[in-house]
Amino acid sequence: MPGTIVDEIEIIDAGHGGGTPPPAGGDDDGDSSGPRRPVPRRAYFTALQLGLAAIVMFFMALASSYIVRKGLGTDWQSAPLPRVLWFNTAILLASSATIVVARKKLQGGEREAFRSWWWVTTGLGLLFLAGQIIAWRQLAAAGMLLATNPSSSFFYLLTAAHGAHLAGGIVALLYVAFRPWRRSRISQATAAELTSIYWHFMDGLWIFLFALLTLGR
Amino acid sequence: MVTHEDGGGHGHQHQPPSGFIRKYVFSIDHKVIGIQYLCLALFSVFVGMALSLLMRLHLAWPAAKLPFVTGGQMTPEQYLALMTMHGTIMVFMVLTTAPQSGFGNYFLPIQIGAADMAFPVLNMLSFWTTFVSLVVMLCAFFVPGGAPIGGWTSYPTLSALGEIVGPGQGAGETLWIVGLAIFCGASLMGALNFITTLIDLRTKGMTLGRLPLTCWTWFVTAILGLLAFGVLLAACLLLLFDRIGGTSFFIPGGLVVTDQVITWHKGGSPLLWQHLFWFFGHPEVYIAILPGMGVASHLLSTFSRKPVFGYRAMVAAVCAIGFLGFCVWGHHMFVSGMSPYSAFAFSLLTMTIGVPSAIKTFNWLGTIWGGKIQFTCAMLFALGFVSLFVSGGLSGLFLAQPSLDLYLHDAYFVVAHFHLIMGVAAIFGMFAGLYFWFPKMFGRFLDEGIGKVHFWLTFIGVYAIFMPMHYLGLAGNPRRYSEMTAGPFLIALQPVHKFITIAAFITIAAQLIFLYNFLYSLFAGKEAKEENPWHATTLEWSIPSPPPFDNFGGLEPVVYHGPYEFSVPGAADDFIPQHLAPNLVRKA
Numbered sequence: 001m002p003g004t005i006v007d008e009i010e011i012i013d014a015g016h017g018g019g020t021p022p023p024a025g026g027d028d029d030g031d032s033s034g035p036r037r038p039v040p041r042r043a044y045f046t047a048l049q050l051g052l053a054a055i056v057m058f059f060m061a062l063a064s065s066y067i068v069r070k071g072l073g074t075d076w077q078s079a080p081l082p083r084v085l086w087f088n089t090a091i092l093l094a095s096s097a098t099i100v101v102a103r104k105k106l107q108g109g110e111r112e113a114f115r116s117w118w119w120v121t122t123g124l125g126l127l128f129l130a131g132q133i134i135a136w137r138q139l140a141a142a143g144m145l146l147a148t149n150p151s152s153s154f155f156y157l158l159t160a161a162h163g164a165h166l167a168g169g170i171v172a173l174l175y176v177a178f179r180p181w182r183r184s185r186i187s188q189a190t191a192a193e194l195t196s197i198y199w200h201f202m203d204g205l206w207i208f209l210f211a212l213l214t215l216g217r
Numbered sequence: 218m219v220t221h222e223d224g225g226g227h228g229h230q231h232q233p234p235s236g237f238i239r240k241y242v243f244s245i246d247h248k249v250i251g252i253q254y255l256c257l258a259l260f261s262v263f264v265g266m267a268l269s270l271l272m273r274l275h276l277a278w279p280a281a282k283l284p285f286v287t288g289g290q291m292t293p294e295q296y297l298a299l300m301t302m303h304g305t306i307m308v309f310m311v312l313t314t315a316p317q318s319g320f321g322n323y324f325l326p327i328q329i330g331a332a333d334m335a336f337p338v339l340n341m342l343s344f345w346t347t348f349v350s351l352v353v354m355l356c357a358f359f360v361p362g363g364a365p366i367g368g369w370t371s372y373p374t375l376s377a378l379g380e381i382v383g384p385g386q387g388a389g390e391t392l393w394i395v396g397l398a399i400f401c402g403a404s405l406m407g408a409l410n411f412i413t414t415l416i417d418l419r420t421k422g423m424t425l426g427r428l429p430l431t432c433w434t435w436f437v438t439a440i441l442g443l444l445a446f447g448v449l450l451a452a453c454l455l456l457l458f459d460r461i462g463g464t465s466f467f468i469p470g471g472l473v474v475t476d477q478v479i480t481w482h483k484g485g486s487p488l489l490w491q492h493l494f495w496f497f498g499h500p501e502v503y504i505a506i507l508p509g510m511g512v513a514s515h516l517l518s519t520f521s522r523k524p525v526f527g528y529r530a531m532v533a534a535v536c537a538i539g540f541l542g543f544c545v546w547g548h549h550m551f552v553s554g555m556s557p558y559s560a561f562a563f564s565l566l567t568m569t570i571g572v573p574s575a576i577k578t579f580n581w582l583g584t585i586w587g588g589k590i591q592f593t594c595a596m597l598f599a600l601g602f603v604s605l606f607v608s609g610g611l612s613g614l615f616l617a618q619p620s621l622d623l624y625l626h627d628a629y630f631v632v633a634h635f636h637l638i639m640g641v642a643a644i645f646g647m648f649a650g651l652y653f654w655f656p657k658m659f660g661r662f663l664d665e666g667i668g669k670v671h672f673w674l675t676f677i678g679v680y681a682i683f684m685p686m687h688y689l690g691l692a693g694n695p696r697r698y699s700e701m702t703a704g705p706f707l708i709a710l711q712p713v714h715k716f717i718t719i720a721a722f723i724t725i726a727a728q729l730i731f732l733y734n735f736l737y738s739l740f741a742g743k744e745a746k747e748e749n750p751w752h753a754t755t756l757e758w759s760i761p762s763p764p765p766f767d768n769f770g771g772l773e774p775v776v777y778h779g780p781y782e783f784s785v786p787g788a789a790d791d792f793i794p795q796h797l798a799p800n801l802v803r804k805a
Contacts, residue, residue, distance in 0.1 A: 036332055036773045043335045043417035050409045054447045061451035061493055068489050069466060075484035147463030150484060157458065 041190055048194050052201050055165060059205060062161065063212055066154045070216055077149045078217040082138040088131035089210055095124035096203045099196045106189055115177070118192075121199070122173045125166060132163050151217065158209050166202050169195070233766040243345075245337035246766055250344050251323030252658070257348060258315035261306050262644075263732075264355075266725050268303040272296060277711075277718035279700035294384050296699030297366035301385075302358070304369030305393065308505065309400055310351055312643050316508035317442070318347070318407050320650045321435040323658065325411060327757040328429050330420025330774045330796075332767045335413040339406050346403035354396035357389040365390035368697065370494060373467035373487045377459040381474050391460060394453050401450040404442050411439035420756075422776030427795065429755050429780040430525060433532050434511030437539040438504050444543070445500040452493035459485070466490075488553055495546035503542040505639050506606075507535060509646020510577060513602045515780075516649050517581055519753045520596035521588025522791050524781040527580045534573035534580075541570045551622040560619040567617035574610055578603065589784075589791075593751075594668035598649035601676050602642050608680075609637030612687060627697070630690025633683050641679040648672075648731075656750055660762045661742030667734040671727060678724030685713050752792050755780055759796050 070076050102117035136156065139145075144152040172195045181188040234240050244250060274283055275291045282289035291299075322340065326333055334340045357364045365385045367376040371393070380387035415436045419428075428436075455466040463481065467490045470483025518525045525531055547555060547563030581603050590596065612634040616622050625631060648671075655663045694701065694710055701707040701714060749758040756774060757764070774796045782793035789803035 034773060036767075036769070036771055039335055040417050043413050046416050047335065047409055047413040050412050050443055051405075054405050054409070054443050056447075057444050058447035058451050061448040061496075062455075065451070065455060065466065065489055065493065068492075069485070072484060072486050072489075075465075075470075146458070147465075147481075150465060153458065153462075153464040153466065157454070161454075 082135040091128045095121050125170045245341045247334045255319040258311045261310035265307040268299045273718040273721045277715045293699040298364040302364045312505035331418040334410045343403045343406035350396045350399035357392040360388040362387045365393045398453040401446040404446045408439040408442035430514040431511040434507040438507045441500040445497045449497035495549040499546045500542045509643045512646045512650045513599045516599035517584045518781045520591045521585045522783045523588040526583030534576045537573040551619045552626045595653035597672045598645045602645040605642035628690040629686045629694045633686035656745030657762045663738045671731045674727035681720035
């Protein structure tokens with residue numbers, strides 16, 4: 001159970017346990033215990049990579065289901081994919097470029113330029129999502145709903161899953177823009193770098209899914 | 218007192234949290250979160266045991282009227298609902314939470330010398346998400362139709378067609394799936410935290426080669442969880458869409474349910490679910506057992522006053538088990554009509570897992586061989602773990618033969634196998650950990666005398682329950698049947714079922730002894746005034762009991778030794794704590 005201030009003082013006095021006093025020679029020679037370092041910046045990148053690994057497994061499960069399901073039965077009816085998807089892909093690729101530019105501006109100290117390019121990226125991300133919804137509506141208008149046939153089921157499922165993860169990325173973009181970074185454990189530049197890695201990954205994931213849907217159609 | 222070196226300010230608190238809510242409810246302290254998980258698991262295990270007791274009572278006396286059963290005499294569907302929720306609650310809410318998220322959360326940061334997990338807020342979120350998932354699942358009992366009947370494996374088409382296939386398959390099954398999906402999210406968050414903490418937050422001197430084996434198992438278990446739960450989440454989504462979205466991922470055409478022809482689904486494959494589920498499901502059972510192995514290694518060494526025999530081989534074995542665990546899912550599907558060549562491949566890989574498992578077993582024996590053994594309750598449970606792991610693991614080799622599995626699949630032989638391994642060995646790992654770490658967590662000891670009674674009753678009891686099930690399986694007793702009255706050969710086995718039920722009753726009653734010990738000792742147990750009553754070597758034994766909110770008082774410990782320096786030649790004491798500077802080690 002959390003200790004009190006009294007317990008803290010007690011610990012300092014009692015040393016490190018095992019019945020022996022702390023080593024003589026001070027705390028700063030790099031070889032003995034010293035004040036605790038904060039959580040390293042590296043940890044955020046580790047966590048991000050792990051998160052991406054989990055997301056990969058999730059989408060690989062869906063992608064392999066897609067491939068298996070396509071090979072079964074006779075009810076796979078492929079339909080041409082809405083052309084707006086190509087436009088959406090271009091938007092997303094552009095947003096990957098703009099996020100790189102934004103980060104370069106931040107590194108160069110041009111805060112206003114950073115903010116502008118960051119907003120452009122966010123806007124493009126939102127535009128992508130809007131474009132996906134347009135694609136959905138076009139498909140629905142053509143009579144292809146979720147349950148119409150497995151091809152359409154997977155289309156909606158894969159694009160929705162990707163869209164949900166991208167929406168998470170947009171939340172991250174907004175968080176980077178709005179959070180007061182002075183009192184945080186990491187700098188805004190680090191947060192921007194983490195967000196951009198995630199963003200590029202979403203981009204790459206979309207390319208993969210789009211290829212799967214196009215080629216598997 | 219506590220200095221900050223930082224690059225621009227930071228938000229973590231240096232004062233202990235104040236107020237009941239921040240201290241005990243929405244706490245970001247890994248120790249509190251660990252205890253919260255353990256409480257969730259403790260509650261769940263008693264629910265799970267109660268469900269199994271009802272099942273066993275019905276199996277032994279099918280005509281009897283039972284309490285808590287609507288209508289008194291249990292119907293087959295009610296039995297299946299009990300079985301489904303028993304399996305689900307035990308596997309997810311007990312075996313996946315307590316060993317990893319319970320003890321791991323509490324002790325991983327301390328054993329590596331960290332002040333907390335890498336992401337304390339995420340840690341808190343992962344517990345409360347788990348809690349929500351439990352609540353959602355338990356709601357299945359209370360909705361119209363009751364709990365689902367599809368087993369913890371929830372195979373379509375039973376799980377996919379909705380209410381028309383049986384009671385509980387409407388709202389109950391949907392709640393089950395949603396609860397499970399929420400659990401997937403919680404587990405992924407937890408796994409991410411564990412791995413990041415282990416990789417990036419180890420203190421000075423704590424190299425991977427000096428990690429206690431408990432940490433190694435928490436590490437590999439977290440990796441398994443990270444990679445497996447995403448697949449389960451995908452499977453749950455697909456199943457959910459089949460149920461409420463009208464899709465046909467898993468539902469083939471031409472189905473007739475009672476008198477109703479199902480025309481609105483076609484082309485799907487129930488086998489697809491099985492592949493997805495078991496691709497997750499097999500790593501899941503290694504998630505359940507690996508932390509127990511780590512605890513066993515740790516305790517066998519500590520209470521024999523000897524280093525772990527073959528530390529590097531133990532680490533390699535844990536990693537091998539983790540890796541191979543992803544390669545063997547097909548052995549759950551030997552009777553699904555798969556190609557014999559696939560079956561051969563899965564069989565070979567399954568037997569291969571026996572190699573690192575055997576290495577671990579022999580190394581456990583090598584650890585205690587010639588040691589000065591202290592038969593504390595923790596040690597007894599660790600020894601019991603080894604015994605049960607061998608018993609349960611050996612039957613796995615039989616089941617790994619496709620030709621034998623043709624007969625044994627869906628028979629009680631399988632029930633014996635997984636209960637001995639998961640339902641008992643893993644539980645013994647948890648008991649061992651609890652008896653060992655209770656003084657550190659709560660500043661008091663669990664009573665050793667009562668603990669020994671608990672141990673022996675449980676140890677003998679679980680063998681009495683599950684050993685006869687091998688015989689039942691070989692005799693052809695199918696599993697998931699609510700009563701064994703379907704023919705002379707089953708009726709002849711009824712005395713065995715009665716015996717098992719009585720053994721189960723006694724064993725479950727013995728857990729009440731444990732519960733009494735636990736609750737009594739929390740408030741009035743013998744005080745553990747010493748920091749290191751067991752004379753153990755790892756870092757948690759260098760801090761007060763219970764530990765302060767930031768574990769090491771704002772300082773960063775330095776590690777100089779490996780984790781199992783017991784009876785080192787030339788040293789005066791029979792143990793060298795990891796943090797003891799070399800110049801301070803007393804020489805003989």
